[in-house]
Amino acid sequence: MAGHVSPKSTYYAIFGALMVLTVVTIYVAYQPLGSWNFPVAISIAITKATLVILFFMHAKYSSRLTKLFVGTAFFFLFIMLTLTMTDNLSRGLKTYQGGAGGAGYGQRDAAESAPAPKAPEGTPAH
Amino acid sequence: MAVHGDHGAHAHHPDLQHHFDTLGQQHEAATLGMWLFLITEVMFFGGLFLAYMLYRIWYPRAWSEASLELNVLLGGTNTIVLIGSSLTMALAVRAAQTGLRKQTVVWLLLTMALGLTFLVIKYFEYAEKFEHHHVPGFDFHFPGPDAGPAQIYFSLYFLMTGLHATHMVIGFGLLSVITWMAARGRFSPAWYTPVEMSGLYWHFVDIVWIFLFPLLYLVDRAHHFA
Numbered sequence: 029m030a031g032h033v034s035p036k037s038t039y040y041a042i043f044g045a046l047m048v049l050t051v052v053t054i055y056v057a058y059q060p061l062g063s064w065n066f067p068v069a070i071s072i073a074i075t076k077a078t079l080v081i082l083f084f085m086h087a088k089y090s091s092r093l094t095k096l097f098v099g100t101a102f103f104f105l106f107i108m109l110t111l112t113m114t115d116n117l118s119r120g121l122k123t124y125q126g127g128a129g130g131a132g133y134g135q136r137d138a139a140e141s142a143p144a145p146k147a148p149e150g151t152p153a154h
Numbered sequence: 155m156a157v158h159g160d161h162g163a164h165a166h167h168p169d170l171q172h173h174f175d176t177l178g179q180q181h182e183a184a185t186l187g188m189w190l191f192l193i194t195e196v197m198f199f200g201g202l203f204l205a206y207m208l209y210r211i212w213y214p215r216a217w218s219e220a221s222l223e224l225n226v227l228l229g230g231t232n233t234i235v236l237i238g239s240s241l242t243m244a245l246a247v248r249a250a251q252t253g254l255r256k257q258t259v260v261w262l263l264l265t266m267a268l269g270l271t272f273l274v275i276k277y278f279e280y281a282e283k284f285e286h287h288h289v290p291g292f293d294f295h296f297p298g299p300d301a302g303p304a305q306i307y308f309s310l311y312f313l314m315t316g317l318h319a320t321h322m323v324i325g326f327g328l329l330s331v332i333t334w335m336a337a338r339g340r341f342s343p344a345w346y347t348p349v350e351m352s353g354l355y356w357h358f359v360d361i362v363w364i365f366l367f368p369l370l371y372l373v374d375r376a377h378h379f380a
Binding site for chain 1 (some may be wrong): 200226234248350360361371372374376
């Protein structure tokens with residue numbers, strides 16, 4: 029019952045892909061992509077994690093029940109992250125005039141909604 | 155040999171527990187159990203990632219400034235070291251699957267050596283943080299107006315990497331036992347479950363780092379917010 033035995037070349041290929049993606053993620057981090065830096069970094073990390081799970085952790089060759097368990101882990105993580113983010117990111121949205129909490133209800137603080145201010149003069153540069 | 159009692163002439167593998175019909179079924183149960191545990195681990199680290207995300211949204215500039223203090227060279231090296239250890243771990247499981255006892259031990263020892271390398275590099279990184287007064291609560295200093303939120307950043311840095319390093323230490327202990335068992339010839343192509351389960355744990359710890367590295371070290375190297 030040795031299960032699925034992957035050829036060594038598969039492991040070396042996956043390792044190579046993970047190394048390339050590591051270099052890419054470092055390179056991309058230094059490129060000024062504005063608000064795209066974060067989604068790009070996360071996408072690369074998810075790709076790397078997927079490779080590890082499928083090939084190093086043998087999820088690709090596992091039973092359907094095991095695959096369901098693997099999916100469950102990330103499904104619950106997804107719920108936790110997205111529902112919290114949906115709440116948090118929508119808190120500043122303005123509601124209808126004179127709505128629920130009266131004047132200013134749902135209005136985001138000026139400090140919160142304004143783009144991050146420039147570092148004040150004299151802040152040591154990096 | 156009467157340990158197994160009433161099984162009569164039906165001889166079976168000594169590592170097959172009585173409540174399973176076959177080794178395959180036993181292996182499947184172990185795999186499911188391990189993944190169930192890993193689900194709890196995903197949620198364990200997930201909570202910290204969520205805290206990270208929220209604070210990052212609230213204090214983008216502090217996140218940017220503070221993350222620039224981390225050492226990309228050391229963090230990057232550790233990424234390579236850890237992914238390398240995942241490769242050797244996968245090869246150790248493969249050697250166990252194919253009944254290569256000596257190779258199993260060698261790959262496991264290599265995995266442990268790489269794990270130790272990771273922890274040593276992490277030690278130097280932590281030492282640097284103490285030197286630069288970047289440890290929350292210990293005479294914390296951070297120039298500029300973002301000292302408060304920067305302290306939150308470093309708290310999360312130490313919590314997340316510390317919890318990760320704790321997992322590495324546990325994994326190291328786990329692999330020590332497995333290596334010892336492998337050296338004594340406890341595993342065979344018919345039964346190598348402990349090697350594979352330790353592998354799942356080790357790879358999981360690797361995955362956590364795959365997310366920690368870009369999120370903590372590379373947050374804002376392009377100076378979008380600073």
